[in-house]
Amino acid sequence: MCLIRVFDRKKRIEAEDRAPVHSHEAPDTAREGRMASTKDYVLGTHDEEIERLGLQHRAWRLHAQEAWHSAGIGPGQVVLDVGCGPGYAALDLAEMLGSSGRVVAIDKSERFLRALDATCRERHICNITTHSADLEADEFPTVVADRAWCRWVLAFVKNPRTILARIAAALAPNSVMVLHEYFDYSTWRAAPRCPELEEFVSVVMASWRDSGGEPDIGLCLPLWLEELGFEIRAARPIIDIVSPDHPSWTWLATFVQVGRSRLIEMGYVSPSRAESMWQAFINFQATAGARMITPGVLEIIAARR
Numbered sequence: 001m002c003l004i005r006v007f008d009r010k011k012r013i014e015a016e017d018r019a020p021v022h023s024h025e026a027p028d029t030a031r032e033g034r035m036a037s038t039k040d041y042v043l044g045t046h047d048e049e050i051e052r053l054g055l056q057h058r059a060w061r062l063h064a065q066e067a068w069h070s071a072g073i074g075p076g077q078v079v080l081d082v083g084c085g086p087g088y089a090a091l092d093l094a095e096m097l098g099s100s101g102r103v104v105a106i107d108k109s110e111r112f113l114r115a116l117d118a119t120c121r122e123r124h125i126c127n128i129t130t131h132s133a134d135l136e137a138d139e140f141p142t143v144v145a146d147r148a149w150c151r152w153v154l155a156f157v158k159n160p161r162t163i164l165a166r167i168a169a170a171l172a173p174n175s176v177m178v179l180h181e182y183f184d185y186s187t188w189r190a191a192p193r194c195p196e197l198e199e200f201v202s203v204v205m206a207s208w209r210d211s212g213g214e215p216d217i218g219l220c221l222p223l224w225l226e227e228l229g230f231e232i233r234a235a236r237p238i239i240d241i242v243s244p245d246h247p248s249w250t251w252l253a254t255f256v257q258v259g260r261s262r263l264i265e266m267g268y269v270s271p272s273r274a275e276s277m278w279q280a281f282i283n284f285q286a287t288a289g290a291r292m293i294t295p296g297v298l299e300i301i302a303a304r305r
């Protein structure tokens with residue numbers, strides 16, 4: 001791995017805070033929108049990331065809906081979407097809950113919340129409330145929820161157990177928490193092997209860890225939930241093996257494409273190393289019979305005792 005120094009971080013932070021959502025501005029300004037911010041997290045909150053999260057949600061929608069059904073999510077309930085991002089799951093949940101139910105969508109990224117608010121206005125959706133909060137530092141909204149949904153958030157925070165306890169405190173008795181977090185990110189492999197993809201995956205994991213997160217946080221969750229008074233109703237690994245025509249392939253390929261720019265910006269790889277990784281991935285993708293194994297997600301459905 002070739003490391004280059006992260007430079008001028010303060011300037012980057014100021015740039016992101018000024019950047020518009022869905023920018024159609026000149027290339028320099030659009031580039032500023034890809035920079036890191038205090039309201040940002042390791043993967044960024046730029047427009048490309050908003051689109052990527054949409055693609056990711058579409059690839060994972062069936063898994064999510066299956067989990068929501070198992071957790072008994074239905075009309076009239078109040079559901080917390082913790083670390084909602086631009087709200088793709090929140091929008092689906094709002095439809096399931098109907099007009100008598102409500103999604104309370106929490107995130108620290110103003111850009112993501114603005115994107116969700118804009119979608120709600122466009123589609124005349126009235127049963128989603130957005131709440132801007134840093135889960136580690138700010139107050140949770142005062143709400144007593146029936147269900148909580150949290151996907152790919154605890155891997156990116158410094159105090160995941162504290163956040164889990166805060167989610168628990170916002171839940172009513174007999175409520176249910178549904179979690180999708182990675183338990184083994186390194187299962188993301190190419191068949192036949194592609195060493196550059198393995199290198200990309202390990203650099204991504206290092207960047208999350210350096211930001212205070214833990215990619216394989218799923219491994220900690222069953223014990224923490226039991227300590228917090230939850231009963232694990234179901235826990236299952238989700239790992240798929242997919243070919244290039246599968247939506248999960250597009251999800252992962254896009255992550256390599258968008259993620260390599262992010263790794264350059266953050267100083268983890270040089271532009272030429274990132275280009276070599278991308279070219280190797282393109283070649284692998286064109287290989288007859290190519291398959292990818294997806295990063296291992298742990299689904300947990302836990303009920304409050």
Ligand SMILES: C[S@@+](CC[C@H](N)C(=O)[O-])C[C@H]1O[C@@H](n2cnc3c(N)ncnc32)[C@H](O)[C@@H]1O
Pocket residue numbers: 040041043053057082083084085086088089106107108109112133134135136150151152153156157
């Ligand atoms: C990978 S995205 C997942 C978004 C969404 N849960 C989904 O499944 O599409 C991670 C989200 O966690 C949010 N996040 C990370 N750390 C946070 C914190 N400390 N407080 C609030 N939100 C946080 C990010 O802003 C981002 O929206």
